[in-house]
Amino acid sequence: MxxxxxxxxxxxxxxxxxxxxxxxxxxxxxxxxxxxxxxxxxxxxxxxxxxxxxxxxxxxxxxxxxxxxxxxxxxxxxxxxxxxxxxxxxxxxxxxxxxxxxxxxxxxxxxxxxxxxxxxxxxxxxxxxxxxxxxxxxxxxxxxxxxxxxxxxxxxxxVSNGKKSIDNKSTSEIKQKQYSFWELLKNQFDNLRCGIRITKALPQHWINISIGKTGFKICPTLNTRESRLGVELYISCQNSKELFQQLYSQRDSIEREYGEALDWQELPDKKACRVLFTKTKVNPLLESLWPEYINWFELNIKKFYSCFYNRIKTLSASPQLEDDEPSQS
Incomplete structure (x- = not known):
């Protein structure tokens, strides 16, 4: 050789x-x-x-x-x-x-x-x-x-605190499974080498994906309470509403490209806004179904990235950071 x-x-x-x-x-x-x-x-x-x-x-x-x-x-x-x-x-x-x-x-x-x-x-x-x-x-x-x-x-x-936190006996079974699921999803994208980088897994109901602009991120979510999977574009900055409206004005073309209707949530009582797509009637805790859910997340994360990446880059106002986390709702 x-x-x-x-x-x-x-x-x-x-x-x-x-x-x-x-x-x-x-x-x-x-x-x-x-x-x-x-x-x-x-x-x-x-x-x-x-x-x-x-x-x-x-x-x-x-x-x-x-x-x-x-x-x-x-x-x-x-x-x-x-x-x-x-x-x-x-x-x-x-x-x-x-x-x-x-x-x-x-x-x-x-x-x-x-x-x-x-x-x-x-x-x-x-x-x-x-x-x-x-x-x-x-x-x-x-x-x-x-x-x-x-x-x-x-x-x-x-850097290993995320892993150690799930070994703590006080960590609930749900949190442990959330961590394990996000580890699988992260490994899936790491192996794909498609340019989409998922942050390290933590025992929580969401995980973050950078989309190249401060104040914006893609957040896959696991809602065990309502038996729902979700992928959302999460906008969290002081001028979230203005930036959200600029994207909302392109709703028709975005949804045509995505191939599905999206849930546009301005969240008037919060500083953040989001655009959401969900899969209902699921059981996030049932590990035998995880391969199906991982494939669903892969498809829809890629679609969110494709639909929003370039549009976010061309927004006319720069976001002023005001970060928080996705809710369970």
Whole structure:
């Protein structure tokens, strides 16, 4: 069997400059997903070249699980004191944040500085240091690789909290089954590699899927009380009603594309709105039916993504974040 040889590629051969080449590349959804996987944090782009104090952060993102800030600073050479100072300025300007410093090479001193910051700061601040590399085999396209060189002390424990929570004896049988079902659904989409990324499973009645714009998400739901499955576009921001109406004005074309009538819920007593499609008379707790339900979710999640992704991108008003969670109703 003939195997290829990995060959290191100079970063500057692909990204000539940080500001004009690497940062715009990383801001693209598929490439940001590579960083998300390395960090085990679901990232959603908020802004490029965002002012934070006297400096401009390369990328400002949201952690889709808790809506906290994730600030990314890029450096296409060896780390230096200037960029470390900028990171400290960013942290001082935010109440809670994850700070990500990406560089071609970390010095021992700067790696130690991030470790020290993770030791002395409160839990709502997290500092990551990553080295970026490019590799290829033969004449293949270069592939990026992010290596974590510094991370919060308890990060490995933190990312497994979802799994540990279902092992707690106080967790109900329903919550345990919710977790197991979402794990199956996430694995299904991970194996499909279709570009739709599901956040990590938790023991709750919904799970989140980023759709590329802050304040919007696709939420599959399991309603055991009313024996119902659902997929919804959930809009949760200060100007939800305005954005909802812009989509509602396209209702006829959206429903023609979807192939079904959708339930458009403006929710006048709430800040959030949603567009919903459901399957009734189901038993979400009956595991023998889960393959059927997983296939139903796969089909309808893909249809929601196809119908709404580009339309959301072209909405005329930018959402102002005001996040909460889908209800059981």
């Amino acid at each position: 003939n195997l290829g040889h990995l060959e290191r590629v100079d970063l500057r051969n692909i990204w000539e400059t940080e500001a004009q080449h690497f940062t715009p590349w990383l801001a693209q959804e598929d490439n940001l997903a590579i960083l998300s996987e390395a960090l085990n944090i679901e990232l959603e782009l908020e802004a490029q070249e965002q002012n934070v104090g006297p400096f401009r952060a390369d990328l400002l993102c949201k952690n889709t699980e808790d809506s906290s800030w994730v600030l990314i600073e890029n450096q296409m050479e060896i780390t230096d004191h200037r960029h470390l100072g900028q990171l400290l300025t960013y942290a001082s300007g935010l109440q809670a944040a994850t700070i990500v410093w990406i560089s071609a090479k970390f010095t021992d001193e700067h790696r130690a500085a991030l470790d020290w910051l993770n030791n002395i700061t409160e839990e709502n601040f997290r500092f990551f240091g990553l080295e970026v590399e490019l590799w290829k085999i033969g004449t293949s396209a270069a592939a990026p690789k992010f290596n974590i060189v510094s991370k919060p002390n308890d990060w490995s424990k933190t």
